[in-house]
Amino acid sequence: MKRNQQDTPLFDALQQFTKRSPTSFHVPGHKNGELFPDFAREFYQSILPVDLTELPGLDDLHAPQDVIKEAQELAADFFGVEQTHFLVGGSTAGNIAMVLGACNAGDEIIVQRNSHKSVFNGLELSGARPIFIAPEFDAAVDRYTAPDINTLKKALKQHPDVKAVMLTYPDYFGQTFALKEMIGLAHEYNIPVLVDEAHGVHFSTHRAFPVSSLEFGADAVVQSAHKMAPAMTMGSFLHVNTAHIANNRITHYLQMLQSSSPSYPIMASLDLARWFLANLKTADIEAVLNSVRQVKEILQAGPWQIPLTDDPLKITLHMEEGLCAREAAGFFENIGIYPELATHNQILLIHGLTPFRNVKQLKKGMARITEQLKNTRNRATIDLRNLFTNPIEKLAMPYGMMQHQQTKQILLEQSAGCITAEAIVPYPPGVPFVLRGERITESHISMIKQLIQQGATIQHHDIIRGISVFK
Ligand SMILES: Cc1ncc(COP(=O)(O)O)c(C=O)c1O
Structure with missing residues (x-):
């Protein structure tokens, strides 16, 4: 029915x-x-x-x-x-x-x-x-x-x-x-x-x-x-x-x-x-898509590229070589415009299913943000290519075994080769860098340190003090 x-x-x-x-x-x-x-x-x-x-x-x-x-x-x-x-x-x-x-x-x-x-x-x-x-x-x-x-x-x-x-x-x-x-x-x-x-x-x-x-x-x-x-x-x-x-x-x-x-x-x-x-009508969707085009036109003025995305409501600002997206996101926030997330090199803006209203605020803000970014010194890069290296992989320690293993706290710097007892999750997007039960590598450690240096939020109780690994 x-x-x-x-x-x-x-x-x-x-x-x-x-x-x-x-x-x-x-x-x-x-x-x-x-x-x-x-x-x-x-x-x-x-x-x-x-x-x-x-x-x-x-x-x-x-x-x-x-x-x-x-x-x-x-x-x-x-x-x-x-x-x-x-x-x-x-x-x-x-x-x-x-x-x-x-x-x-x-x-x-x-x-x-x-x-x-x-x-x-x-x-x-x-x-x-x-x-x-x-x-x-x-x-x-x-x-x-x-x-x-x-x-x-x-x-x-x-x-x-x-x-x-x-x-x-x-x-x-x-x-x-x-x-x-x-x-x-x-x-x-x-x-x-x-x-x-x-x-x-x-x-x-x-x-x-x-x-x-x-x-x-x-x-x-x-x-x-x-x-x-x-x-x-x-x-x-x-x-x-x-x-x-x-x-x-x-x-x-x-x-x-x-x-x-x-x-x-x-x-x-x-x-x-x-x-x-x-109950969304085609005309409603067209109005939204027009608004996306308008917003993108305004954003074109910044030191970034805006690649095409499959979902038109997701607008990615891909920073020019080396510019720090987290810092740029901070400039947006300073003028009351809040992006969804920033990685080291990309800012994600989510357009709603309704036309964007604050066009004036965005236009005015863009001039200021672009100027601020010209003077920024914090040029960040981080190479994440070594994050997921094995195409098909199991956990180093299966979940069933973890419950019976003791853990100890060690410094992140000393953890290479150990199996971690806690996930390390940059947030957003909430995709774990290292999973509970995975073996920590030198490149994990270097990437995590760079993330911390660049001010990323990591969901972990206190990674600076140490990390819990299985004995
Ligand atoms: C891909 C993906 N799955 C699941 C979730 C969790 O969604 P929720 O916030 O609705 O619990 C998120 C949250 O950001 C997500 O990005």
């Missing part, structure tokens, strides 16, 4: 519930917004009344029968999948549930090495044995992108009994790759493909965007609705689209991983984000 994509059942139910001016003898403790610190009330006052809980008519995420079920079915209908789960723990929860749903302890799974850290956390929790396939270093964009199909081919030949293949599509910068062929290849072996499409929730709306992995036949797909669609932070979708993935296992793990008090504002925003995507 085709559904009416104008409907927003969960949002409507929340709205109607608040209209009754209900009296709260239940959680949450802010009592529909009645109790809140006065100095912050103004900020929160419109959202607190809809920050409700599993009350009559509002259904239950962990046993959906009513409006949440309807809202999830509307999403499944729009994305053309069998089942959509609403996530209130971001794609992080989705990736972990997907991996746990596909693998038992000791099972092998082929995993793209430059995945988000949540994928590795899922692997560790499952006790699976990952076979990592390395991404290619694409000189044209000066970044690691995706694995070559031949690497997957080889990995599948060597490990035909893997339980799944886990890929990330697109990358953070909106770059895609031959996913259709890779899915076809895995399916020849009857192996399901799980896709982290955190950055591609808008792909199902229009041909102006790359084709979604769902259309290519991916078996399970996670999308951060909050990244590219107007959903609240942490709002994501997990789509299950074949019988090759046991939906009941995913449901089981989601109820373990997600709160038993999931946020209604987040869930209703997923209902609304689906509504927004489903």
